[in-house]
Amino acid sequence: MSIFRNHLPIMGASGQSTGYTIDQSIRFNFSDSAYMHKTYSGAGDRTSWTWSCWFKLGSLNGFTPASNLYYTFFSVDEATNDANRGTFQIIADSGVESAVKFQFLGHSTVFLKTTRQFRDPSAWMHLVLVWDSDNVVANERARLYINGVRETNFSTINNPSSGQEIGINLAAQHKIGAAKNISNSNIIYHWDGYMADIHFLDGYSYGPEYFGEFDSNGIWIPKEYDGSYGSNGFKIDGRDSSDLGDDESGQGNDYTTSGFAAHDQVLDTPTNNFAVLNPIDDFGKLAGELRNGNLELDDNSGSAYVYGRATFGFDVTDSDGWYWELCDIVEGSAIAGITEYNTALPSGSSLAFTGARGMNAIGDAYAPSGHYKLENTTYQSTEIQDNANAGDIIQFVVKNGKVFIGINNTFPLSQNVSTEANPIFTGLTGTFMPFGGLYSASSYNTIYNFGQDGTFGGNKTAQGNTDANGFGNFFYAPPAGAKALCSRSLGA
Numbered sequence: 001m002s003i004f005r006n007h008l009p010i011m012g013a014s015g016q017s018t019g020y021t022i023d024q025s026i027r028f029n030f031s032d033s034a035y036m037h038k039t040y041s042g043a044g045d046r047t048s049w050t051w052s053c054w055f056k057l058g059s060l061n062g063f064t065p066a067s068n069l070y071y072t073f074f075s076v077d078e079a080t081n082d083a084n085r086g087t088f089q090i091i092a093d094s095g096v097e098s099a100v101k102f103q104f105l106g107h108s109t110v111f112l113k114t115t116r117q118f119r120d121p122s123a124w125m126h127l128v129l130v131w132d133s134d135n136v137v138a139n140e141r142a143r144l145y146i147n148g149v150r151e152t153n154f155s156t157i158n159n160p161s162s163g164q165e166i167g168i169n170l171a172a173q174h175k176i177g178a179a180k181n182i183s184n185s186n187i188i189y190h191w192d193g194y195m196a197d198i199h200f201l202d203g204y205s206y207g208p209e210y211f212g213e214f215d216s217n218g219i220w221i222p223k224e225y226d227g228s229y230g231s232n233g234f235k236i237d238g239r240d241s242s243d244l245g246d247d248e249s250g251q252g253n254d255y256t257t258s259g260f261a262a263h264d265q266v267l268d269t270p271t272n273n274f275a276v277l278n279p280i281d282d283f284g285k286l287a288g289e290l291r292n293g294n295l296e297l298d299d300n301s302g303s304a305y306v307y308g309r310a311t312f313g314f315d316v317t318d319s320d321g322w323y324w325e326l327c328d329i330v331e332g333s334a335i336a337g338i339t340e341y342n343t344a345l346p347s348g349s350s351l352a353f354t355g356a357r358g359m360n361a362i363g364d365a366y367a368p369s370g371h372y373k374l375e376n377t378t379y380q381s382t383e384i385q386d387n388a389n390a391g392d393i394i395q396f397v398v399k400n401g402k403v404f405i406g407i408n409n410t411f412p413l414s415q416n417v418s419t420e421a422n423p424i425f426t427g428l429t430g431t432f433m434p435f436g437g438l439y440s441a442s443s444y445n446t447i448y449n450f451g452q453d454g455t456f457g458g459n460k461t462a463q464g465n466t467d468a469n470g471f472g473n474f475f476y477a478p479p480a481g482a483k484a485l486c487s488r489s490l491g492a
Helices: none
Strands: 025-028 035-039 048-057 070-076 086-092 100-106 109-114 125-132 142-146 154-157 173-176 178-181 184-190 193-202 212-214 220-222 234-236 256-258 289-291 296-299 306-309 322-330 334-340 357-360 372-375 378-383 393-399 402-407 431-438 444-449
Touching: 048 070, 070 193, 100 142, 109 142, 173 178, 334 393, 334 402, 431 444
Parallel strands: 070 178, 070 184
Antiparallel strands: 025 193, 035 173, 035 256, 048 125, 048 193, 070 086, 070 173, 086 100, 100 109, 109 154, 125 142, 178 184, 193 234, 212 220, 289 296, 296 444, 306 431, 322 393, 322 444, 334 357, 334 431, 357 372, 372 378, 393 402
């Protein structure tokens, strides 16, 4: 899987490690202003340090407002003093969402800005930034690596001067997932998405080979770091859901969290990548807003016809089957199901979902009397389920070309998943993807669980049910043999 923009990935990126595994990641929600911070009592080595983390992009909605054009990995909180500035971020270059690039800056100088873009919300990517300003070779003083490969093509490159110090590793407050605007301290540039296996090395300028390796298929995968951290160094991996900023390096450099909850520890990781809703499909262009790591669709404007797909496709004829859930948080006129991966999404008021199979009115705002089948472009009169309420959980099972739709662990219309009797849809072939959206103007929220978050963003108490391979955290037990939409079950 490419790390670049990909509308319809069929399998997840950064799939399987044969050794070191990462069990959890930390979800940063832009809408929650989530970040971590620590004020160091003393300065560390300001001429030699390394930052390493795995990340997965979020909704990209934060790139749209003029005041929110940056998603920040790490910064020093000296924004009122330009001489002590230090920040690296993903930016919408010149305010254009289609030009999402990496930028590293200090003082008033942009040291590095990439030419290539990083807009793939389906893949985990690995970032290593090395600061080595004492190096006698100017081009070696600031180095950027993505997925184990050094970045060499930049639209902007300004090598640090010999021995140059910037704000990072100063005796000052540092932030993970946020940075202040230098000209307006009331504007904060937050991260949106996921981070995992975060390392900061004080006094060491190490390359990516310390944190990852290429597997036999040429895929960059995580490797456990076993070196030193220095006085201000840290390892933050979110293994303690009650203390997501806990430092696991042994240096005691815990970061204080703000805007997080225990459910922001999720199972989506570089060694088991889960499906999410795809913001560069159609969600990001319309009124609906994606939240909670691209799992929650929030129509905060009350506009109609907001559609999109998930990031993973699957073989609809698989005999074991696939399973996922969604929770109807706020009742409204929703639609959910599956559609062929290569089918054009409808636009405006169109319902032209050729290949779509699913149901409308997950709440009861549109159809209080029941939920009706959508087959291709036509609603069928058969009611799937009467009168779903806020908080209900909708279940999807797809196997052997058949689709089963349940609610609160009941499958109406005499559906029997184990015997495959009376499916809602049958006779399907090819590659399909989960889809969802808003059919009619209404304020509503739905949130998906492809197995990475059994709490549905804190709206439910996780029940700990796994798929047939032991992966995921589902509210209800998946049917026998059914798999989660994650890279380890997909076999990527």
